[in-house]
Amino acid sequence: MNDHVRELYDKDGNLIGCLLTAEAWQSVGDKVKNLLGIKEEPAQAPEPIHEWDTLKEYWDFNYEPDMHVHCECCGSSTPDWQQDDPRKFRLSSATLGGMVTFTCLECQAKVLKKHFKDEIVTECRPFQDKDKRLEARY
Ligand SMILES: [Zn+2]
Numbered sequence: 001m002n003d004h005v006r007e008l009y010d011k012d013g014n015l016i017g018c019l020l021t022a023e024a025w026q027s028v029g030d031k032v033k034n035l036l037g038i039k040e041e042p043a044q045a046p047e048p049i050h051e052w053d054t055l056k057e058y059w060d061f062n063y064e065p066d067m068h069v070h071c072e073c074c075g076s077s078t079p080d081w082q083q084d085d086p087r088k089f090r091l092s093s094a095t096l097g098g099m100v101t102f103t104c105l106e107c108q109a110k111v112l113k114k115h116f117k118d119e120i121v122t123e124c125r126p127f128q129d130k131d132k133r134l135e136a137r138y
Helices: 022-036 049-057 129-135
Strands: 005-009 015-020 089-094 099-104 110-115 120-125
Touching: 015 022, 049 089
Parallel strands: none
Antiparallel strands: 005 015, 089 099, 099 110, 110 120
16 A cells, blocks of 8 residues: 555655556545534535426416526525526425525525415525435435
């Protein structure tokens, strides 16, 4: 295993770090990260764009699909959430019943758009740590 670790020194002979081969890192990387308390961000689930597309396909509300999203918690808003680059809101879910939820990428609040026959009711739920814990499971 000695070949797999190379200690790096500066010109004065002070140890500044060490380099592992890819093979070594693959075998111990997770343990090292655990020991150092480094947590990897859980991979984010992809946006369920298909749910939104399905909702649009079966759209039977008395108005056109509305792309506007506004976060009451931090004031962030967009005329069309799918067009922002970088994105301001991330789609979390969209049901056929017309419940569409977003995550505000500014303040992590949940923005709910409830589509009723004649109107959209928007709700904003501030980010809470316990939600984060649930989302962090993997
Ligand atoms: Zn926000």
